[in-house]
Amino acid sequence: MAGDGSFFPEIQPIAFAGPESDNVLSYRYYDADEVIMGKKMRDWLRFSVCYWHTFRGNGLDPFGKPTINRPWDDGTESLDNALRRVRAAFEFFQKLGVDYYTFHDVDVSPEGATLQETFDNLDKVTDLMLELQAKTGIKLLWGTANLFSHPRYMCGASTNPDPLVFARAAAQVKKAIDVTHKLGGQGFVFWGGREGYAHIINTDMTREMGHYAQMLKMAVAYKKSIGFSGQILVEPKPREPMKHQYDYDAQTVLGFLHQHGLYDEVMLNIEPNHTQLAGHEFEHDIILTAQMGKLGSIDANTGSESLGWDTDEFIVDHARATLIAKAIIEMGGFTQGGLNFDAKVRRESTDVEDMFIAHIASIDALAKGLRNAVRLLEHGRLPAMLKQRYAGFDEGLGKQIEEGNSSLEALTQHCLDNDTEPPVLSGKQEKFQAVFNHYL
Ligand SMILES: [Mn+2]
Incomplete structure (x- = not known):
């Protein structure tokens, strides 16, 4: 030891002992070289x-x-x-x-x-x-x-x-x-x-x-x-x-x-x-x-x-x-x-x-x-859910907006030509939270 082992004589080097260990001077999850x-x-x-x-x-x-x-x-x-x-x-x-x-x-x-x-x-x-x-x-x-x-x-x-x-x-x-x-x-x-x-x-x-x-x-x-x-x-x-x-x-x-x-x-x-x-x-x-x-x-x-x-x-x-x-x-x-x-x-x-x-x-x-x-x-379930939430920006009108290829005039014309309210899409926050908890 760097200090000739003289400062912490009661403490052994901390080792990985696995999740069943009840020793607070051991690692249950940290296995450095894994x-x-x-x-x-x-x-x-x-x-x-x-x-x-x-x-x-x-x-x-x-x-x-x-x-x-x-x-x-x-x-x-x-x-x-x-x-x-x-x-x-x-x-x-x-x-x-x-x-x-x-x-x-x-x-x-x-x-x-x-x-x-x-x-x-x-x-x-x-x-x-x-x-x-x-x-x-x-x-x-x-x-x-x-x-x-x-x-x-x-x-x-x-x-x-x-x-x-x-x-x-x-x-x-x-x-x-x-x-x-x-x-x-x-x-x-x-x-x-x-x-x-x-x-x-x-x-x-x-x-x-x-x-x-x-x-x-x-x-x-x-x-x-x-x-x-x-x-x-x-x-x-x-x-x-x-x-x-x-x-x-x-x-x-x-x-x-x-x-x-x-x-x-x-x-x-x-x-x-x-x-x-x-x-x-x-x-x-x-x-x-x-x-x-x-x-x-x-x-x-x-x-x-x-x-x-x-x-x-x-x-x-x-x-x-x-x-x-x-x-x-x-x-x-x-x-x-x-x-x-x-x-x-x-x-x-x-x-x-x-x-x-x-x-x-x-x-x-x-x-x-x-x-x-x-x-x-x-x-991959949670990343797929997140990707799905923004999928509208992966093609068509959304992609044009995201890439800077649209304008207020073009979007106004699009809305006049397709004059319907956008659908109500749930944000699904509770589902995201529930799925996140599956991995804890
Ligand atoms: Mn600081």
């Missing part, structure tokens, strides 16, 4: 552990102090503590049996007294990460820069009214792309936590959004200049921490990218809890971007319908997992993205084994979802 629909489960799902929740989360909330103390973490911002935490993290990834992880710059490495010292710290910590990657075969899914925690970013990073803050954010982005590239990461994510406003009266939205587009253009240009082949991703979220955030939801971001000539350069990282905060159903943005060829990666989590904030819970619902897996299969699988657990154990779940159980339960739910989606698609 081939289904022509691909190993590990390659369909590309599971990733996030560093920020799982190795920096301590249960702090606006009403209470930290509840979670990890035995390897002395709670200081020392370099020694950061390096010890990296060794614990790699042992966790390895025992869990995931292939990928993700991190923000400040998750792994302490900020120094100067920018140069901050960079030097990040170099030292990522040197150890590179060494442990080589030793374990674990890979970096994507990296990112935290441009929202430090007070300097309180009024935005690339959307800050002060160009010196923009410059500081640019320096942080450049360094974070450099270490992501060094670690062989397959993507770089922008989540604009402070890229929005608290009140419209002191905000010039057009200038701020223009500046944000400039930051993305600089990142794309820099990525190309150093030969970094990972994807640049934007992660939508409508609010929290800001009252309004510019990356509101997937459709908003796609329009923004198109407006600024970035559509072909930037993919989306979709987090279902953020989709829910935007007022959509859990699966909406995943299915939308998958169908449009813009789903780069997924931050696999969910919220609570009864709460209006981002609770970052692990997905355990089989119906939802099936909808996600179906979208992934229908787009042909991920190329450089994956299912990254941007999810945290509850602040009341304070045992070390809870970290494992939470990930195992969600990995298994998504693996069950994959198996369900494969049966649903191979059986």
Whole structure:
């Protein structure tokens, strides 16, 4: 084991034990090397552990102090503590049996007294990460820069009214792309936590959004200049921490990218809890971007319908997992993205084994979802029902409309020549729902 087996002595590597297993420290549905629909489960799902929740989360909330103390973490911002935490993290990834992880710059490495010292710290910590990657075969899914925690970013990073803050954010982005590239990461994510406003009266939205587009253009240009082949991703979220955030939801971001000539350069990282905060159903943005060829990666989590904030819970619902897996299969699988657990154990779940159980339960739910989606698609009944619903657009008048070969005049003439009401066609929603449930 990467950490000499010294951080989780009670936990054996998590193995596939089959659906009859009652051991919560085993997989019932996730058999990593099993081939289904022509691909190993590990390659369909590309599971990733996030560093920020799982190795920096301590249960702090606006009403209470930290509840979670990890035995390897002395709670200081020392370099020694950061390096010890990296060794614990790699042992966790390895025992869990995931292939990928993700991190923000400040998750792994302490900020120094100067920018140069901050960079030097990040170099030292990522040197150890590179060494442990080589030793374990674990890979970096994507990296990112935290441009929202430090007070300097309180009024935005690339959307800050002060160009010196923009410059500081640019320096942080450049360094974070450099270490992501060094670690062989397959993507770089922008989540604009402070890229929005608290009140419209002191905000010039057009200038701020223009500046944000400039930051993305600089990142794309820099990525190309150093030969970094990972994807640049934007992660939508409508609010929290800001009252309004510019990356509101997937459709908003796609329009923004198109407006600024970035559509072909930037993919989306979709987090279902953020989709829910935007007022959509859990699966909406995943299915939308998958169908449009813009789903780069997924931050696999969910919220609570009864709460209006981002609770970052692990997905355990089989119906939802099936909808996600179906979208992934229908787009042909991920190329450089994956299912990254941007999810945290509850602040009341304070045992070390809870970290494992939470990930195992969600990995298994998504693996069950994959198996369900494969049966649903191979059986073909539901896809055939959907195709039938739109069959009118496959020929004649419908085909002319769809292909742009019709006009208001031509359609008016058609209606006058055939002056009858269109038939009432049932939407059959309940039948679709009933058939979907056959595969769960
Ligand atoms: Mn996220």
